[in-house]
Amino acid sequence: MNYEFHWPVLWEYRDLLLEGFWITMFLFVTGVLSSLVLGIVFGILGASHLRWARALGEIYVEVFRNTPLVVKMFFLYFGAGFDAYESAIIGLGLHQSAYLAEIFRSGIQAIPRGQFEAGFATGLTRTQVMRRIILPQAGFIVIPPTTTQVLETLKNTSVAMTISIPELTFQTQQIEAYSFRGFEAATAATLAYLAVGGIVGAGAYILEHRLNRKTKSRVTKDMTAMANVTAAA
Protein backbone atom coordinates (compact mmCIF):
# COMPACT_ATOMS: atom_id res chain seq x y z
CA MET A 1 0.00 0.00 0.00
CA ASN A 2 1.59 3.27 -1.06
CA TYR A 3 -0.59 6.08 0.15
CA GLU A 4 0.97 9.33 1.27
CA PHE A 5 -0.90 10.71 4.23
CA HIS A 6 -1.44 14.41 4.23
CA TRP A 7 -2.74 15.38 7.65
CA PRO A 8 -2.83 19.18 7.19
CA VAL A 9 -5.94 18.57 5.09
CA LEU A 10 -7.84 18.13 8.36
CA TRP A 11 -6.91 21.65 9.43
CA GLU A 12 -7.83 22.96 6.03
CA TYR A 13 -11.33 21.46 6.29
CA ARG A 14 -11.71 21.97 10.05
CA ASP A 15 -14.92 23.98 9.58
CA LEU A 16 -16.62 21.09 7.77
CA LEU A 17 -15.46 18.57 10.37
CA LEU A 18 -16.51 20.74 13.30
CA GLU A 19 -19.88 21.50 11.75
CA GLY A 20 -20.39 17.78 11.15
CA PHE A 21 -19.34 16.98 14.71
CA TRP A 22 -21.82 19.42 16.25
CA ILE A 23 -24.66 18.20 14.03
CA THR A 24 -23.85 14.63 15.05
CA MET A 25 -23.90 15.70 18.71
CA PHE A 26 -27.23 17.49 18.18
CA LEU A 27 -28.79 14.40 16.57
CA PHE A 28 -27.29 12.22 19.31
CA VAL A 29 -28.71 14.27 22.19
CA THR A 30 -32.16 14.78 20.66
CA GLY A 31 -32.26 11.14 19.56
CA VAL A 32 -31.35 9.87 23.04
CA LEU A 33 -33.86 12.15 24.80
CA SER A 34 -36.78 11.33 22.49
CA SER A 35 -36.04 7.60 22.53
CA LEU A 36 -35.76 7.57 26.34
CA VAL A 37 -39.17 9.23 26.73
CA LEU A 38 -40.88 6.96 24.19
CA GLY A 39 -38.99 3.92 25.47
CA ILE A 40 -40.07 4.46 29.08
CA VAL A 41 -43.73 5.00 28.08
CA PHE A 42 -43.93 1.92 25.86
CA GLY A 43 -41.77 -0.15 28.22
CA ILE A 44 -44.20 0.50 31.09
CA LEU A 45 -47.15 -0.26 28.78
CA GLY A 46 -45.49 -3.51 27.73
CA ALA A 47 -45.09 -4.59 31.37
CA SER A 48 -48.64 -3.61 32.29
CA HIS A 49 -51.20 -5.97 33.84
CA LEU A 50 -53.76 -4.71 31.28
CA ARG A 51 -53.96 -6.84 28.16
CA TRP A 52 -54.53 -3.94 25.72
CA ALA A 53 -51.59 -1.97 27.11
CA ARG A 54 -49.32 -4.99 26.81
CA ALA A 55 -50.46 -5.57 23.23
CA LEU A 56 -49.83 -1.91 22.38
CA GLY A 57 -46.34 -2.02 23.86
CA GLU A 58 -45.54 -5.23 22.04
CA ILE A 59 -46.80 -4.00 18.64
CA TYR A 60 -44.80 -0.78 19.02
CA VAL A 61 -41.60 -2.69 19.76
CA GLU A 62 -42.06 -5.18 16.91
CA VAL A 63 -42.96 -2.56 14.29
CA PHE A 64 -40.14 -0.13 14.98
CA ARG A 65 -37.47 -2.65 15.90
CA ASN A 66 -37.98 -4.88 12.88
CA THR A 67 -37.66 -2.23 10.16
CA PRO A 68 -34.36 -0.61 9.16
CA LEU A 69 -33.72 2.94 10.38
CA VAL A 70 -32.97 4.17 6.87
CA VAL A 71 -36.40 3.00 5.65
CA LYS A 72 -38.09 4.95 8.45
CA MET A 73 -36.09 8.07 7.67
CA PHE A 74 -36.88 7.86 3.94
CA PHE A 75 -40.55 7.23 4.67
CA LEU A 76 -40.71 10.28 6.94
CA TYR A 77 -38.66 12.47 4.61
CA PHE A 78 -40.07 11.56 1.19
CA GLY A 79 -43.43 10.10 2.17
CA ALA A 80 -44.69 11.97 5.22
CA GLY A 81 -43.30 15.37 4.23
CA PHE A 82 -41.14 16.13 7.26
CA ASP A 83 -37.98 18.15 6.69
CA ALA A 84 -34.61 16.42 6.91
CA TYR A 85 -33.88 17.16 10.58
CA GLU A 86 -37.40 16.26 11.71
CA SER A 87 -37.20 12.99 9.77
CA ALA A 88 -33.80 12.17 11.25
CA ILE A 89 -34.79 12.90 14.85
CA ILE A 90 -38.23 11.23 14.66
CA GLY A 91 -36.74 8.24 12.83
CA LEU A 92 -33.94 7.87 15.40
CA GLY A 93 -36.38 8.33 18.27
CA LEU A 94 -38.80 5.68 16.97
CA HIS A 95 -36.03 3.22 16.11
CA GLN A 96 -34.04 3.43 19.34
CA SER A 97 -37.10 3.71 21.59
CA ALA A 98 -38.31 0.31 20.39
CA TYR A 99 -35.07 -1.27 21.67
CA LEU A 100 -35.26 0.75 24.89
CA ALA A 101 -38.94 -0.16 25.47
CA GLU A 102 -38.01 -3.83 25.24
CA ILE A 103 -35.16 -3.29 27.74
CA PHE A 104 -37.38 -1.36 30.18
CA ARG A 105 -40.17 -3.93 29.89
CA SER A 106 -37.88 -6.81 30.77
CA GLY A 107 -36.25 -4.68 33.50
CA ILE A 108 -39.62 -4.13 35.16
CA GLN A 109 -40.56 -7.78 34.76
CA ALA A 110 -37.25 -8.85 36.27
CA ILE A 111 -38.33 -7.46 39.64
CA PRO A 112 -39.85 -10.38 41.60
CA ARG A 113 -43.66 -10.30 41.78
CA GLY A 114 -43.46 -10.63 45.53
CA GLN A 115 -42.43 -6.97 45.64
CA PHE A 116 -45.70 -5.89 44.04
CA GLU A 117 -47.62 -8.03 46.47
CA ALA A 118 -45.63 -6.70 49.44
CA GLY A 119 -46.34 -3.16 48.24
CA PHE A 120 -50.08 -3.82 47.91
CA ALA A 121 -50.10 -5.52 51.29
CA THR A 122 -48.69 -2.39 52.94
CA GLY A 123 -51.54 -0.40 51.40
CA LEU A 124 -49.73 1.34 48.53
CA THR A 125 -51.63 1.96 45.30
CA ARG A 126 -50.47 0.47 41.99
CA THR A 127 -48.90 3.80 40.94
CA GLN A 128 -47.10 4.15 44.26
CA VAL A 129 -45.75 0.60 44.05
CA MET A 130 -44.55 1.30 40.52
CA ARG A 131 -42.97 4.65 41.35
CA ARG A 132 -41.44 3.87 44.74
CA ILE A 133 -40.58 0.18 44.58
CA ILE A 134 -40.43 -1.21 41.06
CA LEU A 135 -39.08 1.60 38.85
CA PRO A 136 -36.09 2.56 41.06
CA GLN A 137 -34.88 -1.04 41.08
CA ALA A 138 -35.69 -1.65 37.42
CA GLY A 139 -33.98 1.64 36.53
CA PHE A 140 -30.82 0.41 38.17
CA ILE A 141 -30.65 -2.96 36.44
CA VAL A 142 -31.29 -1.51 32.97
CA ILE A 143 -28.29 0.85 33.05
CA PRO A 144 -25.86 -1.44 31.15
CA PRO A 145 -28.21 -2.39 28.26
CA THR A 146 -29.46 1.20 28.07
CA THR A 147 -25.86 2.36 27.71
CA THR A 148 -25.42 -0.03 24.79
CA GLN A 149 -28.48 1.49 23.12
CA VAL A 150 -27.31 5.05 23.77
CA LEU A 151 -24.07 4.14 22.00
CA GLU A 152 -26.11 2.59 19.15
CA THR A 153 -27.93 5.92 18.88
CA LEU A 154 -24.60 7.73 18.53
CA LYS A 155 -23.58 5.42 15.69
CA ASN A 156 -26.99 5.50 14.03
CA THR A 157 -26.92 9.31 13.74
CA SER A 158 -24.70 8.62 10.72
CA VAL A 159 -27.71 7.21 8.83
CA ALA A 160 -29.00 10.80 8.67
CA MET A 161 -26.38 11.42 5.96
CA THR A 162 -28.60 9.44 3.57
CA ILE A 163 -31.23 12.21 3.74
CA SER A 164 -28.44 14.75 3.16
CA ILE A 165 -27.90 16.00 6.70
CA PRO A 166 -24.28 17.22 6.84
CA GLU A 167 -23.26 15.28 9.96
CA LEU A 168 -19.81 13.86 10.63
CA THR A 169 -19.88 10.87 8.25
CA PHE A 170 -21.38 13.04 5.50
CA GLN A 171 -18.55 15.57 5.92
CA THR A 172 -15.88 12.89 5.48
CA GLN A 173 -17.52 12.19 2.11
CA GLN A 174 -17.47 15.88 1.28
CA ILE A 175 -13.76 16.08 2.10
CA GLU A 176 -13.13 12.99 -0.04
CA ALA A 177 -15.04 14.63 -2.89
CA TYR A 178 -13.19 17.96 -2.59
CA SER A 179 -9.66 16.70 -1.97
CA PHE A 180 -9.50 12.88 -2.38
CA ARG A 181 -8.37 12.82 1.26
CA GLY A 182 -10.93 10.31 2.47
CA PHE A 183 -8.46 8.42 4.70
CA GLU A 184 -7.47 11.42 6.76
CA ALA A 185 -11.06 12.60 7.12
CA ALA A 186 -12.30 9.10 7.98
CA THR A 187 -9.54 8.71 10.57
CA ALA A 188 -10.55 11.98 12.24
CA ALA A 189 -14.24 11.02 12.22
CA THR A 190 -13.50 7.53 13.54
CA LEU A 191 -11.50 8.99 16.44
CA ALA A 192 -14.31 11.44 17.17
CA TYR A 193 -16.92 8.65 17.33
CA LEU A 194 -14.66 6.52 19.53
CA ALA A 195 -13.92 9.45 21.85
CA VAL A 196 -17.58 10.39 22.35
CA GLY A 197 -18.54 6.74 22.75
CA GLY A 198 -15.73 6.24 25.27
CA ILE A 199 -16.85 9.25 27.32
CA VAL A 200 -20.49 8.07 27.34
CA GLY A 201 -19.44 4.53 28.28
CA ALA A 202 -17.21 5.78 31.11
CA GLY A 203 -20.00 8.05 32.37
CA ALA A 204 -22.46 5.15 32.47
CA TYR A 205 -19.91 3.02 34.30
CA ILE A 206 -19.36 5.67 36.96
CA LEU A 207 -23.12 6.23 37.32
CA GLU A 208 -23.76 2.54 37.79
CA HIS A 209 -21.08 2.13 40.44
CA ARG A 210 -22.16 5.24 42.35
CA LEU A 211 -25.78 4.07 42.38
CA ASN A 212 -24.63 0.59 43.27
CA ARG A 213 -22.96 1.88 46.46
CA LYS A 214 -26.01 3.95 47.39
CA THR A 215 -28.63 1.29 46.61
CA LYS A 216 -26.65 -1.36 48.41
CA SER A 217 -26.67 0.58 51.64
CA ARG A 218 -30.34 1.48 51.15
CA VAL A 219 -31.36 -2.07 50.37
CA THR A 220 -29.57 -3.40 53.46
CA LYS A 221 -31.39 -0.80 55.55
CA ASP A 222 -34.72 -1.77 53.95
CA MET A 223 -33.98 -5.43 54.57
CA THR A 224 -33.35 -4.77 58.25
CA ALA A 225 -36.52 -2.68 58.43
CA MET A 226 -38.48 -5.44 56.74
CA ALA A 227 -36.99 -8.06 59.05
CA ASN A 228 -38.08 -5.95 62.00
CA VAL A 229 -41.61 -5.66 60.59
CA THR A 230 -41.81 -9.41 60.10
CA ALA A 231 -40.43 -10.06 63.57
CA ALA A 232 -42.93 -7.67 65.14
CA ALA A 233 -45.80 -9.30 63.29
Add this chain to the structure above:
Amino acid sequence: MNFSVITDNLYFLSTGLWTTVHLTVFTLIGGLLLGTPLALARASGHRVLRLPALLLIETIRGIPVLMLIFWIYFLLPHLVGAVPAYTAGLVALIVFNTAYSAEIVRAGINSIDHGNVEAGRATGLNLVQILRHIVLPQAFANMTPALMSQAVMVYKTTSVVFVIGIVDLFRAATIVNNREFKPIEIFAFVALVYFIPCTIVSRYTRRIEIKRMIRHGTFQKA
Protein backbone atom coordinates in the same frame (compact mmCIF):
# COMPACT_ATOMS: atom_id res chain seq x y z
CA MET B 1 -52.79 5.05 -2.24
CA ASN B 2 -52.07 3.11 -5.37
CA PHE B 3 -50.18 -0.09 -4.92
CA SER B 4 -49.96 -0.88 -8.62
CA VAL B 5 -46.56 0.83 -8.46
CA ILE B 6 -45.42 -2.20 -6.44
CA THR B 7 -46.90 -4.85 -8.74
CA ASP B 8 -45.58 -3.04 -11.85
CA ASN B 9 -42.04 -3.01 -10.46
CA LEU B 10 -42.17 -6.31 -8.63
CA TYR B 11 -39.53 -7.98 -10.79
CA PHE B 12 -37.02 -5.17 -10.29
CA LEU B 13 -37.71 -5.04 -6.56
CA SER B 14 -37.29 -8.80 -6.30
CA THR B 15 -33.84 -8.65 -7.94
CA GLY B 16 -32.94 -6.10 -5.23
CA LEU B 17 -34.32 -8.41 -2.56
CA TRP B 18 -32.21 -11.26 -3.93
CA THR B 19 -29.08 -9.09 -3.55
CA THR B 20 -30.11 -8.28 0.03
CA VAL B 21 -30.63 -11.98 0.76
CA HIS B 22 -27.24 -13.15 -0.49
CA LEU B 23 -25.48 -10.20 1.14
CA THR B 24 -27.12 -11.26 4.41
CA VAL B 25 -26.24 -14.94 4.03
CA PHE B 26 -22.59 -14.32 3.05
CA THR B 27 -22.24 -11.77 5.86
CA LEU B 28 -23.58 -14.21 8.45
CA ILE B 29 -21.36 -17.06 7.30
CA GLY B 30 -18.27 -14.84 6.97
CA GLY B 31 -18.89 -13.20 10.33
CA LEU B 32 -19.16 -16.51 12.12
CA LEU B 33 -16.13 -18.05 10.38
CA LEU B 34 -13.90 -15.07 11.20
CA GLY B 35 -15.61 -14.21 14.48
CA THR B 36 -14.90 -17.57 16.11
CA PRO B 37 -11.06 -17.35 15.89
CA LEU B 38 -11.29 -13.68 16.87
CA ALA B 39 -13.34 -14.64 19.94
CA LEU B 40 -10.79 -17.32 20.83
CA ALA B 41 -8.01 -14.72 20.53
CA ARG B 42 -10.04 -12.29 22.65
CA ALA B 43 -10.64 -14.95 25.33
CA SER B 44 -7.05 -16.17 25.17
CA GLY B 45 -4.66 -16.04 28.10
CA HIS B 46 -1.91 -14.56 25.92
CA ARG B 47 -1.73 -10.79 25.91
CA VAL B 48 -0.24 -10.80 22.39
CA LEU B 49 -3.46 -12.36 21.11
CA ARG B 50 -5.94 -10.77 23.50
CA LEU B 51 -5.06 -7.09 23.20
CA PRO B 52 -5.11 -6.72 19.39
CA ALA B 53 -8.37 -8.71 19.28
CA LEU B 54 -9.87 -6.45 21.95
CA LEU B 55 -8.75 -3.32 20.13
CA LEU B 56 -10.11 -4.55 16.80
CA ILE B 57 -13.49 -5.60 18.21
CA GLU B 58 -14.01 -2.43 20.22
CA THR B 59 -13.00 -0.15 17.33
CA ILE B 60 -15.35 -1.84 14.88
CA ARG B 61 -18.18 -1.86 17.40
CA GLY B 62 -17.51 1.75 18.29
CA ILE B 63 -17.95 3.30 14.85
CA PRO B 64 -21.03 3.55 12.63
CA VAL B 65 -21.38 0.82 10.02
CA LEU B 66 -21.56 3.57 7.36
CA MET B 67 -18.14 4.80 8.47
CA LEU B 68 -16.86 1.22 8.18
CA ILE B 69 -18.31 0.89 4.67
CA PHE B 70 -16.49 4.04 3.56
CA TRP B 71 -13.28 2.89 5.23
CA ILE B 72 -13.32 -0.40 3.31
CA TYR B 73 -14.44 1.35 0.14
CA PHE B 74 -11.42 3.71 0.33
CA LEU B 75 -9.01 1.11 1.65
CA LEU B 76 -9.58 -1.88 -0.63
CA PRO B 77 -8.46 -0.20 -3.88
CA HIS B 78 -5.13 0.71 -2.21
CA LEU B 79 -4.62 -2.87 -1.04
CA VAL B 80 -5.86 -5.02 -3.93
CA GLY B 81 -6.70 -2.64 -6.75
CA ALA B 82 -10.14 -1.70 -8.04
CA VAL B 83 -13.00 -3.78 -6.67
CA PRO B 84 -16.70 -3.69 -7.50
CA ALA B 85 -18.98 -1.93 -5.03
CA TYR B 86 -20.60 -5.26 -4.15
CA THR B 87 -17.27 -6.70 -2.95
CA ALA B 88 -16.47 -3.61 -0.92
CA GLY B 89 -19.92 -3.63 0.64
CA LEU B 90 -19.78 -7.34 1.44
CA VAL B 91 -16.29 -7.05 2.97
CA ALA B 92 -17.46 -4.12 5.12
CA LEU B 93 -20.53 -6.02 6.31
CA ILE B 94 -18.42 -9.10 7.10
CA VAL B 95 -15.92 -7.01 9.08
CA PHE B 96 -18.81 -5.39 10.96
CA ASN B 97 -20.49 -8.73 11.66
CA THR B 98 -17.20 -10.41 12.64
CA ALA B 99 -16.76 -8.03 15.59
CA TYR B 100 -20.32 -8.56 16.83
CA SER B 101 -20.22 -12.32 16.24
CA ALA B 102 -16.92 -12.52 18.12
CA GLU B 103 -18.55 -11.02 21.20
CA ILE B 104 -21.44 -13.49 20.93
CA VAL B 105 -19.05 -16.45 20.55
CA ARG B 106 -16.98 -15.20 23.48
CA ALA B 107 -20.09 -14.98 25.67
CA GLY B 108 -21.00 -18.49 24.52
CA ILE B 109 -17.55 -19.84 25.44
CA ASN B 110 -17.70 -18.08 28.81
CA SER B 111 -21.07 -19.71 29.48
CA ILE B 112 -19.41 -23.13 29.49
CA ASP B 113 -18.25 -24.25 32.92
CA HIS B 114 -14.46 -24.43 33.17
CA GLY B 115 -14.79 -27.94 34.60
CA ASN B 116 -15.49 -29.09 31.04
CA VAL B 117 -12.00 -28.01 29.97
CA GLU B 118 -10.43 -29.68 33.00
CA ALA B 119 -12.36 -32.88 32.37
CA GLY B 120 -11.17 -32.80 28.76
CA ARG B 121 -7.57 -32.31 29.90
CA ALA B 122 -7.94 -35.18 32.35
CA THR B 123 -9.04 -37.53 29.59
CA GLY B 124 -5.92 -36.58 27.61
CA LEU B 125 -7.43 -34.34 24.90
CA ASN B 126 -5.38 -31.44 23.61
CA LEU B 127 -6.67 -27.84 23.56
CA VAL B 128 -7.93 -27.98 19.96
CA GLN B 129 -9.76 -31.24 20.61
CA ILE B 130 -11.32 -29.83 23.77
CA LEU B 131 -12.53 -26.77 21.86
CA ARG B 132 -13.82 -28.75 18.92
CA HIS B 133 -15.52 -31.63 20.73
CA ILE B 134 -16.50 -30.20 24.10
CA VAL B 135 -16.55 -26.41 24.41
CA LEU B 136 -17.68 -25.13 21.01
CA PRO B 137 -20.63 -27.52 20.46
CA GLN B 138 -22.13 -26.55 23.83
CA ALA B 139 -21.23 -22.87 23.34
CA PHE B 140 -22.94 -22.76 19.94
CA ALA B 141 -26.08 -24.32 21.40
CA ASN B 142 -26.18 -21.58 24.05
CA MET B 143 -25.51 -18.90 21.43
CA THR B 144 -28.41 -19.76 19.12
CA PRO B 145 -30.76 -16.99 20.35
CA ALA B 146 -28.04 -14.32 20.21
CA LEU B 147 -26.94 -15.43 16.74
CA MET B 148 -30.51 -15.29 15.48
CA SER B 149 -30.92 -11.74 16.82
CA GLN B 150 -27.66 -10.89 15.07
CA ALA B 151 -29.04 -12.37 11.82
CA VAL B 152 -32.04 -10.04 12.10
CA MET B 153 -29.66 -7.14 12.74
CA VAL B 154 -27.54 -8.00 9.69
CA TYR B 155 -30.59 -8.29 7.43
CA LYS B 156 -31.65 -4.78 8.43
CA THR B 157 -28.12 -3.39 8.28
CA THR B 158 -27.63 -4.45 4.66
CA SER B 159 -30.02 -1.60 3.81
CA VAL B 160 -27.23 0.97 4.28
CA VAL B 161 -24.80 -0.47 1.71
CA PHE B 162 -26.80 1.32 -0.96
CA VAL B 163 -24.65 4.40 -0.18
CA ILE B 164 -21.81 2.97 -2.27
CA GLY B 165 -24.16 2.06 -5.11
CA ILE B 166 -25.10 -1.56 -4.49
CA VAL B 167 -28.59 -2.19 -5.83
CA ASP B 168 -30.08 -4.04 -2.86
CA LEU B 169 -33.78 -4.04 -1.96
CA PHE B 170 -33.61 -0.55 -0.50
CA ARG B 171 -31.65 0.92 -3.42
CA ALA B 172 -34.10 -0.71 -5.83
CA ALA B 173 -36.95 0.94 -3.94
CA THR B 174 -35.33 4.38 -4.11
CA ILE B 175 -34.74 3.92 -7.84
CA VAL B 176 -38.40 3.04 -8.38
CA ASN B 177 -39.38 6.00 -6.22
CA ASN B 178 -37.22 8.40 -8.21
CA ARG B 179 -39.02 7.32 -11.37
CA GLU B 180 -42.60 7.01 -10.11
CA PHE B 181 -42.59 9.22 -7.03
CA LYS B 182 -44.91 7.17 -4.86
CA PRO B 183 -42.85 7.31 -1.65
CA ILE B 184 -45.60 6.24 0.78
CA GLU B 185 -46.55 3.07 -1.09
CA ILE B 186 -42.97 2.13 -1.97
CA PHE B 187 -41.35 2.67 1.42
CA ALA B 188 -44.30 1.12 3.26
CA PHE B 189 -43.91 -1.95 1.05
CA VAL B 190 -40.15 -2.09 1.65
CA ALA B 191 -40.67 -1.69 5.39
CA LEU B 192 -43.02 -4.68 5.24
CA VAL B 193 -40.49 -6.83 3.36
CA TYR B 194 -37.97 -6.12 6.13
CA PHE B 195 -40.56 -6.39 8.90
CA ILE B 196 -42.08 -9.81 8.16
CA PRO B 197 -38.98 -12.06 8.25
CA CYS B 198 -37.45 -10.04 11.12
CA THR B 199 -40.59 -10.42 13.22
CA ILE B 200 -40.91 -14.12 12.54
CA VAL B 201 -37.28 -14.75 13.50
CA SER B 202 -37.33 -12.50 16.57
CA ARG B 203 -40.56 -14.08 17.87
CA TYR B 204 -39.13 -17.55 17.33
CA THR B 205 -35.93 -16.47 19.14
CA ARG B 206 -37.96 -15.30 22.11
CA ARG B 207 -39.76 -18.64 22.23
CA ILE B 208 -36.46 -20.53 22.37
CA GLU B 209 -35.21 -18.21 25.10
CA ILE B 210 -38.33 -18.72 27.22
CA LYS B 211 -38.08 -22.49 26.74
CA ARG B 212 -34.47 -22.39 27.87
CA MET B 213 -35.34 -20.26 30.89
CA ILE B 214 -38.07 -22.73 31.86
CA ARG B 215 -35.58 -25.58 31.53
CA HIS B 216 -33.09 -23.76 33.78
CA GLY B 217 -35.85 -22.80 36.17
CA THR B 218 -35.17 -19.05 35.83
CA PHE B 219 -38.42 -18.18 34.10
CA GLN B 220 -40.96 -16.07 35.91
CA LYS B 221 -44.32 -15.38 34.35
CA ALA B 222 -44.99 -11.73 33.65
